[in-house]
Amino acid sequence: MKKPQIxxxxxxxxxxxxxxxxLADGRTQTVFGDGNPNARVLFVGEAPGKNEDLQGVPFVGKAGQNLNALLEIAGLNREDVFIANVLKCRPPGNRDPRPEEIQVCTPFLREQTRTIDPEFIVTLGNFATKFILKTEVGITRLHGTLKMAGRFKVFPIYHPAAAIYDRSKWEALEQDFAYLGELLKRE
Ligand code: SF4
Incomplete structure (x- = not known):
């Protein structure tokens, strides 16, 4: 029998x-996720950073500005999509999520995904991509390619924060979001 959606x-x-x-001990607040509960596209990032922890909203600050500009390239805006993270609380000093944190937190992401039931999951960066696709292959090889995970179409993309420190990533991000826009029209 199908499990009821929460x-x-x-x-x-x-x-x-x-x-x-x-991570509960160091958070200002949790960052559940934000956007359209009936979204066709679910974006999954890594974890809240400093600004997200303060505001309780994912992808604010510079990475958020990057994401908003990239969404526009795909013909989307924040109200169209739902944005969540692998972890719901900020790791101290923005360090990488630890395997045990991912294990204990991701049931929330799994339930969010079941409830929103998107057609596409866009994974932003290595941690989201590895978790959703159950792969050890890195984002450098996977970005911009369409995959399947169960019934979901999965489209890995670099994390928008990557372009803050490495402008060469920006071009790849622009190309991948343009392709995402085409996929959304075609599929
Ligand atoms: S499991 Fe997730 S929501 Fe719970 S304290 Fe850890 S990071 Fe926060």
């Missing part, structure tokens, strides 16, 4: 109350 409000309350890993 409403997003209920999931958000579960995340807000979560103390299942030590």
């Amino acid at each position: 409403p997003l409000d209920e999931l958000r309350a579960q995340v807000e109350a979560c103390h299942a890993c030590p």
Whole structure:
């Protein structure tokens, strides 16, 4: 029998109350995710950074500005899509997520995905891509290629923050978002 979907409000309350890993101790607040609950495209990033932790919203600050500009290239805006992260709390000093944190937190992302039931999952960067595709292949090889994970079409892309420090990534991001726009028209 198909498992019932958990409403997003209920999931958000579960995340807000979560103390299942030590990241709860350092957070200002949890960052559940944001956007259209019926989105055709779910974007999955890595974890909240400083600004996200302060505001409780994913992809604000410079990485958020990059993402907004890139969404426009694909013919999308923030209200069209849903944006979430692998982890719901900020790792100290923006360090990488640890395997045990990913393991304990990702049931929330799994339930979000079941409830939103998108057609496309766009994974932003290595951590989201490796988790969703269950692969050890890195984002450098996978970005810009369409994959399947169960019934979901998965499109890995560099993390928009990567272009803040490495402008060569910006061109790849622009190309991948342009291709995403084509896929959304075609598929
Ligand atoms: S990162 Fe995830 S598992 Fe850890 S406390 Fe936050 S919500 Fe809970």
